[in-house]
Amino acid sequence: MKRVIKGYNIHKPVLIIAMLFFTVVQSKGQQSKPSASGFAPVNGIKVYYEVYGEGRPIVLLHGAFYTIEMNWAQLIPELSKTRKVIAIEMQGHGHSPFSDRKLDLVTLASDVAGVMDYLKVDSADVAGYSMGGSVAYQLTIQNPKRVRKLVIISSTYKSTGWRPEVTNAFKGFKPEFLTNTPLETGYDAVAPDKTKWTKFVEQMIAFAGTPFDMGDSNIAKITSPVLIISGDNDGLDKVELMKTYQLLGGGLAADLSPMPKSHLAIVPSQSHVGLMMQTKTILGYLDDFLK
Numbered sequence: 467m468k469r470v471i472k473g474y475n476i477h478k479p480v481l482i483i484a485m486l487f488f489t490v491v492q493s494k495g496q497q498s499k500p501s502a503s504g505f506a507p508v509n510g511i512k513v514y515y516e517v518y519g520e521g522r523p524i525v526l527l528h529g530a531f532y533t534i535e536m537n538w539a540q541l542i543p544e545l546s547k548t549r550k551v552i553a554i555e556m557q558g559h560g561h562s563p564f565s566d567r568k569l570d571l572v573t574l575a576s577d578v579a580g581v582m583d584y585l586k587v588d589s590a591d592v593a594g595y596s597m598g599g600s601v602a603y604q605l606t607i608q609n610p611k612r613v614r615k616l617v618i619i620s621s622t623y624k625s626t627g628w629r630p631e632v633t634n635a636f637k638g639f640k641p642e643f644l645t646n647t648p649l650e651t652g653y654d655a656v657a658p659d660k661t662k663w664t665k666f667v668e669q670m671i672a673f674a675g676t677p678f679d680m681g682d683s684n685i686a687k688i689t690s691p692v693l694i695i696s697g698d699n700d701g702l703d704k705v706e707l708m709k710t711y712q713l714l715g716g717g718l719a720a721d722l723s724p725m726p727k728s729h730l731a732i733v734p735s736q737s738h739v740g741l742m743m744q745t746k747t748i749l750g751y752l753d754d755f756l757k
Contacts, residue, residue, distance in 0.1 A: 498543045508580025509573065514561035515581050516553045519546030523590035526553040527598030530670060531649050533560035533656060537595055540745040554581055558669060564662035569673040575604035591756055593617035595742055607684045615756060616692045620700045620738050624679035632701040636674045641667040686713045691727040693755040695748060697736030729755055
């Protein structure tokens, strides 16, 4: 079914991104109320969090421009049946106030650790989608003992892990391309200061356009079991993804040697946004891996 976004006369990569955002924001999950929520004061800013359920903690880290609801609404009700779910909205996203502080992965990972400190969580399983997956990798590198198991959904630890058309998509991107889109509507619904929208988008464009690489050697040092979930057409370079899995100890002939503790799942016929909407599939992988 084709959707039309009126008022867009922009180059193809930006139109595709806008349409993907439109699709995901329109996909409402089950509504679930947190048992606790608030703002953790970390690194000079306030970071919003929500807590659901009881049990072994799992921290959820959203993708770029998303809120907790946009990214995790369908998964939280199921995960919280047996787990303590801690969902975070990173700097400038959702309820977390905009800050002029420069966005970078090291600082965002430190923010997540700060929220864990504030909630008195020594260690947890961590799941991150897209930008949140990159933050989750960085968190594990910076705080290896605090991440029990790591779940990376459609993400990478380096810019070159994406296909070139993805890394080039934000070149020439302007804040007005997202004006009056459901993303802006979602921001307006929960942001403490709606007037910061344009500054937030400008900040995110700069962040998305900055190359990053956490280093093969740092990935190889990760001792936590890692589950990588990727759509077969989600924009990740699958050659680089396989190299990542090998750095984590995977890619073996498991009939001749022990099965690696890290797992790789390639979900067929899925895009970057479409993958996150496959709730049953992702839950199935999570249940097997986290147990």
